[in-house]
Amino acid sequence: MRPINTHASTGDVNPYGPSWPRTGPQWLRLVGNFVNLSTEAGLLVAVIGRADIRRGPRGLFLCEGYRLRFPIASAFTIGNVITTGRTWTEMTAAHPGLLKHEERHTWQYLYCLGLPFYLPYSLCMGWSMLRTGDRAARNFFERQAGLATGGYRDLPVRPIADGIRAVLRQV
Helix, strand or coil, rough: CCCCCCCCCCEECCCCCCCCCCCHHHHHHHHHHHHHHHHHHHHHHHHHHCCEECCCHCCCCEEEECCCCCCCCCCCEECCCCECCCCCHHHHHCCCCCHHHHHHHHHHHCCCCCHHHHHHHHHHHHHHHHHHCCCCCCCCHHHHHHHHHHCCCCCCCCCHHHHHHHHHHHH
């Protein structure tokens, strides 16, 4: 009998299979994101969105088949819960580094003490829109998680006055 997190044909360890945290910092993230309630919030959002929830690697939860139209993202993270509307097999085939990108967001929830993460993230998203016209290109949190691994492009900055005019045209 092979272990549950190995690939059937090769016997290789499945990097997306369920596992407990393997390091002290991963345990800290698991416990911290439960204590700050962000993981519970992520599980609640997954249930509301009728996603299938399963344990993932390193104490994460992987959710797929999310059915709501918000947030507008191919995948998103709340606490230690990483959710997509597709399957993780499809997502990792299309974007091999996506799970690593989303896992980096789990650490951001920890150091922002949970759901307060949304305030600085929203401010950074606004700054990025102002500077580039894109919500991720100059967003500190997306850059820290890895723009390219998250499927984002790095864009040049524009003068702030040009950004303000562009925002005002949209209002």
